[in-house]
Amino acid sequence: MSSSRFVLEEPIAFLRWLAAARQAGWASFDDVEVAQVFAVAATAALGRHDGRERLVLPPASATGAARFAHAIGLDEVLEGDSAREPAEHDRTVTMTRIRSYGQAESLARKIVGLLLPTRPATDAATLFWWVLVELLRNVVQHSMDPAGGIACAQRNDSGPYAGSPALQVVVVDNGIGVFEAIRRTQPAVLTPAQALVRALEPHVSGTFAEGHSGTVHNAGLGLFFISEMAKRTRGRLFLATRGATYLLDRSRSPSTQPTVTNGQSADYPGTLVVFETALDQVGSYDEIVTGIQELAASRTPQRIVHRWLRFEQPPAAVARVLVEVAAEDTTAAHEFSSQHLEPKLLRRESVALDFVNLRVCTQSFLHALLHESVRLAWARKVPMYVVNATPTIRRQLEFVEGYSLGG
């Protein structure tokens, strides 16, 4: 075992090692040559103290991978949250546990800010922030793991990454897994692998039945966007979730197809998601998001689409509602909609949503804000205005409008 390398190029080797470690009840990185951040986080998630798993992780020693595991907070995360600063600024962050919605956005911002410090506003930073927010939200919404999930990230710029540095982000939980979460509403899904493939399709969710476009909280778009982001940036996406794995590796060729496994041979007791992309492959965030929306819209069954949002200045009498307080908290976005938008619309009063303080936001956030209210506005025939939206946010809003009012 002394030459074990846990790299995203071949993640199944890591899962096999982990399976053996779980059987033995003991996992040590001492004999591991290289462990990328996903392997350390996935192992750390199992070293919990609530009696669920009995995986013992001895204190990390000073050898290669063990030293890295220690540096990113393996010892601390086993005890709870880690507040320690990372050993190597710019290259790694410490693992952080997350249990609630409210933490998702700030943690995503912190991780991206630490690893891409000189480029906080670039396309790559926004893209990684989006991926982290969506994955963290999935843990809180779907995993049902009371301990929450662990998030971590690493910037790789040596060895095979020399000349083209890449960021690897990982979010992992020990919850019910995708099959269990999704089969409630998808009766046609019979195996963990089918569940995983379905979960990556647009408008597929464990929270609403097939053929619908969303609930107040979910649009079934999070994993679809993430997999498309991996494809469009020649990245890697790996998911391992109770009985199934999915590996998409576009780093060598832009047309490589994903590999899916089903069964216990390479299992993870929970949901592990790893996203990795070379920074210089990211290109334009706006183009990526717009392209993915177009693809999602084209995959949704054709329906009569109503246009109701007005992207113009409203008449003076119309109340302006500032969209800013609830950024990236979809529960708060939905509450905001039911408190500030829906009562007005029910009284047939028009509203103007003002996005002046919001420059980027995920699709899920806008879904929670608009899905119900735009349907209500349309049903009551009340105009709904949008002002100060960036071109990308405008297209995101039109996308929600399209499927919310369709059919």
Ligand SMILES: Nc1ncnc2c1ncn2[C@@H]1O[C@H](COP(=O)(O)OP(=O)(O)OP(=O)(O)O)[C@@H](O)[C@H]1O
């Ligand atoms: N960490 C997880 N644990 C268990 N199930 C998950 C997890 N992440 C995703 N899933 C399952 O996969 C489905 C699809 O996830 P996805 O993020 O694409 O959509 P969503 O979360 O339902 O909606 P949206 O992301 O648009 O709010 C979820 O509805 C859930 O059933």
Ligand SMILES: [Mg+2]
């Ligand atoms: Mg989601």
